Structures are given as structure tokens and as C-alpha cells.
Amino acid sequence: MAPPSHRKTSWREVVGMPATPAVMKIMTDRPDLSVEVLPPGTNLLPGANPGRVRVFIDALGVVTKTPVIG
Structure with missing residues (x-):
């Protein structure tokens, strides 16, 4: 695994x-x-989580947004 930085x-x-x-x-x-x-229309709870990545997809299951930690 790469160093944290x-x-x-x-x-x-x-x-x-x-x-x-x-x-x-x-x-x-x-x-x-x-x-x-997360499919379209998913209700999200507010707040970041440093141990999570959310992957937003469209109705066809294709990633629509750059996934980031939080």
C-alpha cells in the first residue's frame, strides 16, 4: 500500500x-x-465520512460523477 500522502x-x-x-x-x-x-434519487444523509467513497450511477448503472472520499 502506498504511504498515506x-x-x-x-x-x-x-x-x-x-x-x-x-x-x-x-x-x-x-x-x-x-x-x-448510489442510484439516481437516493436520499443522502448530510455529513462526510473519511472512510467512505460514494459512487453515483445513472439508470443504466454507469458512474456519472467522480467518486471521492467523504
């Missing part, structure tokens, strides 16, 4: 990918994080 905090490269390979990429890069896949 070199670990990824966002995954721009997965935008446009199907959710499953996108989640696999994030989990490979950062196995210490939990990953949530």
Missing part, C-alpha cells in the same frame, strides 16, 4: 464505467475504504 482520494478515471468495475478499481486502490453505490 500518496494514496488516492478520488477516481476520475472511473466516470463513464459500469458500477461493478468502478467499485473493483476503487477497492483495489484503497481496500481500507467502504464503497457505496
Whole structure:
């Protein structure tokens, strides 16, 4: 695992990918994080979580936004 200062905090490269390979990429890069896949219309609770990455997808299951930690 990379030193903390070199670990990824966002995954721009997965935008446009199907959710499953996108989640696999994030989990490979950062196995210490939990990953949530969120379909359109999901109600979100406010607040950041430094141990989580949210992956927003469209109705076809394609990532629509750059996933980031929080």
C-alpha cells in the first residue's frame, strides 16, 4: 500500500464505467475504504465520512460523477 500522502482520494478515471468495475478499481486502490453505490434519487444523509467513497450511477448503472472520499 502506498504511504498515506500518496494514496488516492478520488477516481476520475472511473466516470463513464459500469458500477461493478468502478467499485473493483476503487477497492483495489484503497481496500481500507467502504464503497457505496448510489442510484439516481437516493436520499443522502448530510455529513462526510473519511472512510467512505460514494459512487453515483445513472439508470443504466454507469458512474456519472467522480467518486471521492467523504
